[in-house]
Amino acid sequence: MGKVLVTGGTGYIGSHTVIELLKAGYEPVIVDNLCNSKIEVLNRIKLISGIKPKFYQIDVQDKEAMRRVFEENEIESIIHFAGLKSVGESVQKPQLYYDNNVGSSKVLIELMEEYGVHNIVFSSSATVYGNPKSVPIVETDPVGEAASPYGETKIIIEKMLMEYASTHKDANVALLRYFNPIGAHPSGVMGEYPTGIPNNLMPYITQVAVGTLKQLTVFGGDYPTRDGTCVRDYIHVVDLAVGHVYALHKLEEKPGLVIYNLGTGKGTTVLELVHAFEKANNMKINYVVGDRRPGDVTECYANCDKAYKEMGWKAELSIEEACRDSWNWQSKNPHGYE
Numbered sequence: 001m002g003k004v005l006v007t008g009g010t011g012y013i014g015s016h017t018v019i020e021l022l023k024a025g026y027e028p029v030i031v032d033n034l035c036n037s038k039i040e041v042l043n044r045i046k047l048i049s050g051i052k053p054k055f056y057q058i059d060v061q062d063k064e065a066m067r068r069v070f071e072e073n074e075i076e077s078i079i080h081f082a083g084l085k086s087v088g089e090s091v092q093k094p095q096l097y098y099d100n101n102v103g104s105s106k107v108l109i110e111l112m113e114e115y116g117v118h119n120i121v122f123s124s125s126a127t128v129y130g131n132p133k134s135v136p137i138v139e140t141d142p143v144g145e146a147a148s149p150y151g152e153t154k155i156i157i158e159k160m161l162m163e164y165a166s167t168h169k170d171a172n173v174a175l176l177r178y179f180n181p182i183g184a185h186p187s188g189v190m191g192e193y194p195t196g197i198p199n200n201l202m203p204y205i206t207q208v209a210v211g212t213l214k215q216l217t218v219f220g221g222d223y224p225t226r227d228g229t230c231v232r233d234y235i236h237v238v239d240l241a242v243g244h245v246y247a248l249h250k251l252e253e254k255p256g257l258v259i260y261n262l263g264t265g266k267g268t269t270v271l272e273l274v275h276a277f278e279k280a281n282n283m284k285i286n287y288v289v290g291d292r293r294p295g296d297v298t299e300c301y302a303n304c305d306k307a308y309k310e311m312g313w314k315a316e317l318s319i320e321e322a323c324r325d326s327w328n329w330q331s332k333n334p335h336g337y338e
């Protein structure tokens with residue numbers, strides 16, 4: 001149970017993972033440049049766990065500054081969350097996404113070589129499958145055509161790490177392909193608060209619920225699905241966070257390269273999620289069914305058997321619990337960490 005470098009550790013998924021790492025007896029060392037998160041997260045981690053983890057405000061692309069982290073800490077493994085994740089912004093500013101996401105991963109891989117740190121878990125995404133030919137998606141399904149520069153960075157970084165694994169006999173790499181994380185820590189002190197108007201469904205719902213936004217537009221009601229709206233695999237962020245602890249345990253078995261889908265295995269439509277939120281929190285969400293959003297895939301959900309078979313991990317929490325926890329967080333923190 002050694003030190004784990006957590007890049008992007010003050011972000012949404014990173015912060016929840018830090019809690020689970022502390023619970024499991026690991027010592028997380030966080031690096032984040034705070035470009036999409038708040039320093040206040042560290043206080044919230046302390047509130048939940050009793051521990052304030054070591055934190056460096058550094059851009060992972062800054063190799064010299066990153067060297068200090070490796071010099072000052074005996075890092076045993078890395079969980080690499082740091083990255084920009086807005087699909088729309090990546091279309092506007094592709095170079096920023098290649099520089100930041102690919103650039104920081106390149107620096108990290110060079111430092112792994114330099115300091116002999118061989119274990120890394122990478123935050124990949126279901127987006128690498130592109131428009132899936134069939135659902136549920138299994139890990140052996142082909143990596144598709146990226147729908148955005150954001151998606152392209154995930155495909156490129158996966159390739160870089162695969163090459164790293166194939167050229168370093170001591171390397172252990174876990175590529176985790178997340179489906180749609182939602183929910184928040186059940187304490188209500190940690191959760192997701194995107195800057196600006198949310199692109200993703202759950203934060204949009206909670207901001208309508210709290211009154212920041214007036215109405216949710218459901219993007220398309222004419223898809224060939226059970227109620228005409230798109231199907232996704234919504235996974236509670238705490239389940240996802242726990243998946244990273246299982247992945248670290250897996251890497252301790254020295255498996256070389258492993259790839260896992262992290263989802264629930266269940267598809268939920270947009271309207272089902274809206275109704276689950278209404279039921280879990282006993283309230284109505286003001287919504288209207290509008291046009292399709294360009295680029296959306298009809299159905300995307302995971303087969304997660306491999307993660308269960310090989311790591312013993314599966315999602316335990318329900319959509320209703322995620323809806324309750326999202327609202328608990330949003331209602332107690334209407335302006336996020338501000």
Ligand code: NAD
Binds near residue numbers: 007059060080085
């Ligand atoms: P987030 O934006 O909340 O967290 C990412 C963190 O990385 C932020 O705190 C940001 O400040 C930091 N960061 C970005 N670039 C950095 C850099 N160059 N140096 C240091 N810090 C940097 O996002 P999240 O939802 O927690 O996502 C974490 C990872 O998971 C990302 O790589 C994302 O692409 C991936 N992912 C997220 C989702 C999702 O729906 N949330 C789905 C699939 C994959």
Ligand code: UD1
Binds near residue numbers: 087220
């Ligand atoms: C997004 C990302 C994708 C990433 C995935 C998992 C986009 C275009 N894609 O896709 O790269 O891998 O998250 O994190 O952002 N919806 C509405 N109204 C809204 C918002 C969303 O109806 O206001 C619908 C969407 O049409 C979709 C579903 O809700 O059917 C989920 O949307 P979203 O949260 O953006 O996730 P993904 O589309 O899966």
